Amino acid sequence: MREAETGIHISLEVVCGKWKGLILWKLLHKDFVRFNELRRSIDGNISSRMLSRELTKLVEDGLVERLDHQQVPPRVEYKITTYGKTTAPFLNIMNQWGMKHKNLSVSKKEMADLMNSEAESNY
Amino acid sequence: MREAETGIHISLEVVCGKWKGLILWKLLHKDFVRFNELRRSIDGNISSRMLSRELTKLVEDGLVERLDHQQVPPRVEYKITTYGKTTAPFLNIMNQWGMKHKNLSVSKKEMADLMNSEAESNY
DNA sequence: CGGCATCCCGTCCGATACTG
DNA sequence: CAGTATCGGACGGGATGCCG
Numbered sequence A, B: 001m002r003e004a005e006t007g008i009h010i011s012l013e014v015v016c017g018k019w020k021g022l023i024l025w026k027l028l029h030k031d032f033v034r035f036n037e038l039r040r041s042i043d044g045n046i047s048s049r050m051l052s053r054e055l056t057k058l059v060e061d062g063l064v065e066r067l068d069h070q071q072v073p074p075r076v077e078y079k080i081t082t083y084g085k086t087t088a089p090f091l092n093i094m095n096q097w098g099m100k101h102k103n104l105s106v107s108k109k110e111m112a113d114l115m116n117s118e119a120e121s122n123y
Numbered sequence C: 001c002g003g004c005a006t007c008c009c010g011t012c013c014g015a016t017a018c019t020g
Numbered sequence D: 001c002a003g004t005a006t007c008g009g010a011c012g013g014g015a016t017g018c019c020g
Helices: A008-015 A019-032 A033-042 A046-062 A088-100 A108-119 B009-017 B020-030 B036-042 B047-058 B088-100 B106-116
Strands: A066-069 A077-080 B062-068 B075-080
Touching: A008 A019, A008 A088, A008 B020, A019 A033, A019 A046, A019 A066, A019 A077, A019 A088, A019 B009, A019 B062, A033 A046, A033 A077, A033 A088, A033 B020, A046 A066, A088 B009, A088 B088, A108 B088, B009 B020, B020 B047, B020 B075, B020 B088, B036 B047, B036 B075, B047 B062
Parallel strands: none
Antiparallel strands: A066 A077, B062 B075
16 A cells, blocks of 8 residues: 555556456456457457466456366356456546547647647536 | 557557556646646656656647746746546546555455455445 | 656567467 | 467666756
8 A cells, every 4th residue: 555646546557558458348348258259359459478468467456257167178258356347437438538539549749739729628 | 540449548548657647637636837846746756757758748649738938947837738638537537446446456356355255336 | 947868677568389 | 279488679667867
């Protein structure tokens, strides 16, 4: 716990990086997904190595549950925990924000300038 | 723009990393802050190098405005743009989430387990 | 005061290959 | 199918020092 942090820092530890957010996002909507199924469903072509690593962390942090049916060929399923589900609100908003400003990521400065010069929207 | 991304990825580009979120967070509540004033107000003892770097990026992306009063000694002020203000909703929620689960960051797995085993809260 | 330059390390992340 | 092993490049981020 150490010093007073803004909560934002805490949240970033959970969701930061290129993949964890996407993985949680998918698991929030899918419930019980197999490894490769999850892998294929994620945009951006994640490697099995990365998916494995990120899932391991998410399981360690209690956000995701791993279910290994002891089978050959292997059958492992992942499921978001109730704790993991608590991230839904801000993942939802992040997704909305991102979709809204998607076009900005093309030429950021210019479009942001344009937006700033327009009548202020109601935020 | 390239392929369809989940918005989450876009948002993460803006807020990810150790500092950008905190900086935006402070600027959302302060409006016109000088460099070192901002620096001191941020939890976690950010170095001037980092603050400078992150602010540069934020300015490039149109989220923050830089005002250099041409003075000696230097007087530079930073201000969040109207575009930058649109991040307020999810920064707020991220902060709330982080504050709520602050204790979890001590021993994550154990407390998450505990939480998961409790009656499901209403999310 | 508000930076930038340099060094240096750990982590992120992708590509490829391999295994039970 | 569900990973792990290995390599290597890119990036984040801390420490220190210097400058106008």
